[in-house]
Amino acid sequence: MFSKIGQLIFNNEAVAKTSDFTMGLEIEMHRVDDTGNLSxxxxxxxxxxxxxxxxxxxxxxETMSEVVTPPAAYALDAMHYLYGINNVLRSALAPGELLWPLSMPPKLPKDTSHIRLAQWGPEKEAYLKEWTRRHRFAEGTPCGAHINLSIDQHLIELVLKNFPERFKNELEAKNYLYEILAQGFVRYRWLITYLFGASPIAEKNYFEGNFKLDHPVRSVRQSSFGFGTKFAGDYTNVQAYVERIKQGVKDKILIKEYEFHGPVRFKGNPVLSELPKTGAEYIELRMLDLDPSSSVGIRTDTLRFLRLLASYFIMSPALKKNEVNRVLEQADRMNEEVANEDPRSICKYQNKARAFLKSLELYANRLQLGPEYQEILDDLADRVENPLTTPSARLLNYVKDDSLEEYALRRARRYQRAAQDAILKFEGFEDRQYTATELKQALFRGNWDPDLRRS
Known part of the structure; x- marks a missing residue:
């Protein structure tokens, strides 16, 4: 089951470190008025x-608000940060404003000329205008949940120390671990789409003309109908990843390097060309739809599952270098098929999903990760057997006149009321900026300590 690196980690009783990722969250939600129009x-x-x-x-x-959490050691801490900052955002909304809880945008106007792009300064505003000119306006509007994962430094040092013939320095060891993480998540993106896809339909004017989906799908956002830029990355290694993006800019497929919006991104040095020299510091996972059953767009169990996946990928044999692109190209095709399946139907890759979740269960049991992980895997195994229990299929129960607007507004109002009833009130950002430490104190005031050990 384990690779040589995985066996080393297991023998050194350092398996816990493979799931001790520092985690940061970025959650996008549109501001809307109380009738479901963009605010x-x-x-x-x-x-x-x-x-x-x-x-x-x-x-x-400008209506697409993005909540960003400070890095947290554990899933529960990340969720508390997210909940606190999300409440701050809700408290700052204008009277009648709400946060749209779905990944696909609310109904869009036919004339979008009055909709303001994000105000980022001249350079990025010019980029957004050019992006909009090249793509359809609607294609920039889907929202999602992005998860940033950073590997524990102890793990990097352990691998470097025990494989000196394989890795010359810390940079090589670190980049390698991030590479196998990225490859694993891209390879099994189709399964994440099946288990967590939550965008079965699109609202009015998302599609052009008279185009209409033949049937509801598992995830419009994760399909080719979703976010506008369709450009495949190269995850063979960090160097190949950078060269592929730079070539995309040179060929004028991408406007700027930061236009690359693959399912996984290597993050670290803000200057992309320097990334292979300074090393990846974390990966950004971009394959999750918003979960409208949560006020913050994602659930703690989902984060725990992703951490389990990351631990499993680090401990398992990696793809051979000459097979990475072939396997991941096939994975992209599988994801497109799964994303466009009717959410009420059995997945074409049900047997593969069963087998993979069984491997995860054996892994979790061998490492004695605890009942919370067994419960998560049992729940996800049920989703594989019964597609009606998946998020997208559940959402179909609330579709009226080919729209989820009534459901979305009901949820949005409920979440807004809950935020307004919160006992602790944050003073806001109007007159000052907050460091992560200051933010922790302002949000929790000693009622929650993210530095305590949690899962």
Missing amino acids: QEPYPAALGDETTNPWITTDYL
Whole structure:
């Protein structure tokens, strides 16, 4: 089951370190008015400057609010940060404003000329205008949940120390571990789409003309009908990843390097060309739809599952270098098929899903990870056997007149009321910026300590 690196980690009783990822979350949600239209209100004044507030910003449209959490050691801590900052955002909304809880945008106007793009300064505003010119406006509007994972330093040092013939320095060991993580997540993206896809339909005017989906799907957002830029990355290694993106810019397929929006991104040095020299510091997972059953767009069990996946990928044999692109190209095709399946139907790759979840169960049992992981895997195994229990299939129960607007607004109002009833009130960002340490104190005031050990 284990690779040589995995066996080393197991023998050194360091398996826990494979799931001790520092985790950060980025959750996008549109601001809408109480009738379900994109809000005409500006970026909330109580949040300060959208270009400098690191915790609540915008993405593509000024209405697309993005909550960003400080790095946290454990899933529960990340969720508490997310809940706290999400409440701050909700408290700053104008009267009547709500946060749209679905990945696919609310009904869009036919005339989008009055919809403001994100106000990021001249350079990025020019980029957004050019992006909109090249793509359809609607293709920039889907929202999602992004998860950032950073590997524990102890693990990198352990691998480097015990494989000196394989890795010359810490940089090589670190990049290698991030590479096998990225490859694993891209390879099994189709399974994540099946288990967590939650965008079965699109609202009015998302599609052009008279186009209409033949049937509801598992995830519009994760299909080719979703976010606009369709450009495949090269995950063979960090160097190949960078060269592929730079070539995309040179060939004018990409406007800028940061236009690459693959399912996984290597992150670290802000200058992309320097990334192979300085090394990846974390990976960004971009394959999750918003979960509308949660006020913050994602559930703790989902984060725990992703951490389990990451641990499994690190411990398992990696793809051979000359097979990475072939396998991941096939994985992309599988994801497109799964994303476009009717969410009420058995998945074409049900047997593969069963086998993979069984491997995860054996892995979790061997490592004695505890009942919470067994419960998560049991629940996900049920989703594989019964597609009606998947998020997208459940959402179909609320479709009226080919729309989820009534359901989305009901949820949005409920979440807004809950945020307004919160006992602890945050003073806001209007007059100052907060470091991560200051933010922790302002949000929790000693009622929650993210530094305590949790899972």
